[in-house]
Amino acid sequence: MRILVAPDKFKGSLTANEVCLAVENGVHLIDSSIEVIKHPLADGGEGTLEILQNYFKLETISVLVKNPLFKDITASYKISKNTAYIEMSNASGLQLLEKNEQNCFYTTTFGTGELILDAIKRGFKNIILFIGGSATNDAGIGMAAALGYEFCNSKGEKISPIGKELLNIAEIKRNHLKIDVNTINFTVVCDVKNPLFGINGAAYTYGSQKGASTQEIELLDQGLQNFSNKVEKYLHTSVSTIKGAGAAGGLGAGAVCFLNATIKSGIDFVIEQTRLKEHLKKGIDLIITGEGSVDKQTIHGKVIKGISDIAQENNIPFYIISGIAKDRELVEENLKPSAISTIVDLNVPVEEAVKNADFYVSLITSNIIKSIKKANK
Known part of the structure; x- marks a missing residue:
């Protein structure tokens, strides 16, 4: 199994690189044989x-x-x-x-x-x-x-x-x-x-x-x-x-x-410059993306929107991990992720969520991999 991890930063908490590492850790806690391709992204803004x-x-x-x-x-x-x-x-x-x-x-x-x-x-x-x-x-x-x-x-x-x-x-x-x-x-x-x-x-x-x-x-x-x-x-x-x-x-x-x-x-510019689509040539089974806060802005030109377009074009399931999700139904309807999972869903206080976001991103990722493995049995 090959998983492409392509998130934005969690502003004020994790860099995009740190999100990638946290997701990789979560995947390998469940199955160390899964190949994880880390590809941090940004949407053209600061950073x-x-x-x-x-x-x-x-x-x-x-x-x-x-x-x-x-x-x-x-x-x-x-x-x-x-x-x-x-x-x-x-x-x-x-x-x-x-x-x-x-x-x-x-x-x-x-x-x-x-x-x-x-x-x-x-x-x-x-x-x-x-x-x-x-x-x-x-x-x-x-x-x-x-x-x-x-x-x-x-x-x-x-x-x-x-x-x-x-x-x-x-x-x-x-x-x-x-x-x-x-x-x-x-x-x-x-x-x-x-x-x-x-x-x-x-x-x-x-x-x-x-x-x-x-x-x-x-x-x-x-x-x-x-x-x-x-x-x-x-x-x-x-x-x-x-x-x-x-x-x-x-x-x-x-x-x-x-x-x-x-x-x-x-x-679009960052995806092109970083040659993200070249990973697809070898086959990708799953994409995990994310950002600190998912809301109605997410469906307009943000990292997750770019990943959604690629996932749908290539019939690849993708999951969104974030700190918090507003306008969840709007995002699900427009971007069609397999699921949106947030740290807030874990009933974690905001201060704790920000301080230890890497731990919770890993935990959420592990739960995603567990659910996929269970569904494929």
């Missing part, structure tokens, strides 16, 4: 480069940039041959700010633009931008400002490239660009498909998680609409209906209109 590092060699470049509040920090990105891999969260991520500093009404992606500019100055012609985990809702105007774009209000004054100022953009200038976007291939990797604005847009979906008040979220959404209108007027690009435009506070849209980038599904 994706850590996963890619498992599959091919990446070098690290460190740069002094601005954090989401324009304070100096050292951020890094990865390089391989002629490609630079940049996680926007390293320069513009929510984890860079204290809780009392988090408010996407006032934050910027300027530091992300500085990382991009550094990579271009070093001669990289392919830039992969991972845009999960942002602290921002500036539609990428901070990133663009670092690259030489200018944003002016109705008085012709340059505005600060933060979320609050989106509503005040009257003109977009590109007279002083520091790059030629036509000579560089930009790919944006993200794990959501939200539009730029509206009830499912960047501000209304994620603004509160990034510290914005109800009133600020309304203003941010209006700002994103204004941004869309001005982009169409001055850059002749329509971003209002692009899937993923609302990712990372609108950076998805910003990357398209400022960098001429192509947006790709995070999990």
Whole structure:
């Protein structure tokens, strides 16, 4: 029997590698003869480069940039041959700010633009931008400002490239660009498909998680609409209906209109880059996947969705292991796993579940293997 183990991380508890090891341990507790193929994954959000590092060699470049509040920090990105891999969260991520500093009404992606500019100055012609985990809702105007774009209000004054100022953009200038976007291939990797604005847009979906008040979220959404209108007027690009435009506070849209980038599904990109499907050539009897929390977001571009697609295409049964499961019926109906098993189902206190998640993942795995063996008798 050959089992493919391909999970995401359990955020705040286990890395994807640690989940793989816990599952392997659980399998071998029941049957040491079962072959376990460990293939940790990510969905294009923060931590994706850590996963890619498992599959091919990446070098690290460190740069002094601005954090989401324009304070100096050292951020890094990865390089391989002629490609630079940049996680926007390293320069513009929510984890860079204290809780009392988090408010996407006032934050910027300027530091992300500085990382991009550094990579271009070093001669990289392919830039992969991972845009999960942002602290921002500036539609990428901070990133663009670092690259030489200018944003002016109705008085012709340059505005600060933060979320609050989106509503005040009257003109977009590109007279002083520091790059030629036509000579560089930009790919944006993200794990959501939200539009730029509206009830499912960047501000209304994620603004509160990034510290914005109800009133600020309304203003941010209006700002994103204004941004869309001005982009169409001055850059002749329509971003209002692009899937993923609302990712990372609108950076998805910003990357398209400022960098001429192509947006790709995070999990599809990672599956392709890590050559997961090559395991199928030798035959796989079962797939085990998982993430910390399963919910309605799981069915849209997350690791488990990618695994579900592969499992169904190849008629392979797959199991989901997670810390907690919300919207269970919705996930079961859409992704069709053989079962969803959670640590919470074991009646374990949350603190204990987080602290000893590896033990409980192993336990759940052992129970899965036992049930399969019993059914096959």
